[in-house]
Amino acid sequence: TSYGFRKVEEGEKQPLVNDVFHKVANRYDLMNDLMSAGLHRLWKDAMVAWLNPPKRPGWKVLDVAGGTGDIAFRIVEASQRQAHATVLDINGSMLAVGRERAEKLGLAANTDFVEANAEALPFADDTFDAYTIAFGIRNVPRIEVALAEAYRVLKRGGRLLCLEFSEVEMPLLDKVYEAWSFNAIPKIGKAVTGDGEPYSYLVESIRKFPNQRNFAAMISRAGFDRVTFRNYSGGIAALHSGWKL
């Protein structure tokens, strides 16, 4: 396969993304630590702190593109093991790792795992108190469709939180970040999985993703109110919040 930097059409994007995550599922958690130098843990902690899930049973979160469960497990723990989290991912290999981790952490009773597409959620309208997605929306071919689905499955009063790589807004840091992502990340990817190309594709997808303000506008267009965002690490990542009111 050769999909380093050639233009990826919408229709062929999902198979490429799926290929990447099937390949890396078993080493995904290690890769995250290496590629973000551990920063992804801080960003995820900050996301869950902003969500501040209530410490009562019956509260339900849907974690889309939830992969190996990082966000879902943090939310359940933050609720003192009261909340229920549904981890949804299009990729069965990632979910299998997640399921195993849930067992090991003793969180199986608070979590379930659903293989489905963010663009077509297999849930009724008004089901969840919160919808989270971390480093996932960038991979979805039709972002507007995913946001419309998020809005649909949330209850009134429910909240969307979206953590994603964004536009670096600090001079100098942007240069360091470019160098890191174009040189180091594919190399780390190759060293750990034997294949650097899928990671070149992921780096490219970060560059193509709308910046903080444009993404906030997309969230508003999907119907969400009180849309705000905060930057982490100078904008390497941004967390967007919106409410279904």
Ligand code: SAM
């Ligand atoms: N949220 C996890 C985290 O932060 O560690 C995993 C993020 S991982 C970078 C991206 C995930 O998005 C992968 O597990 C991939 O399978 C999933 N994904 C890609 N396209 C998807 C889609 N259309 N619907 C649902 N999940 C998707």
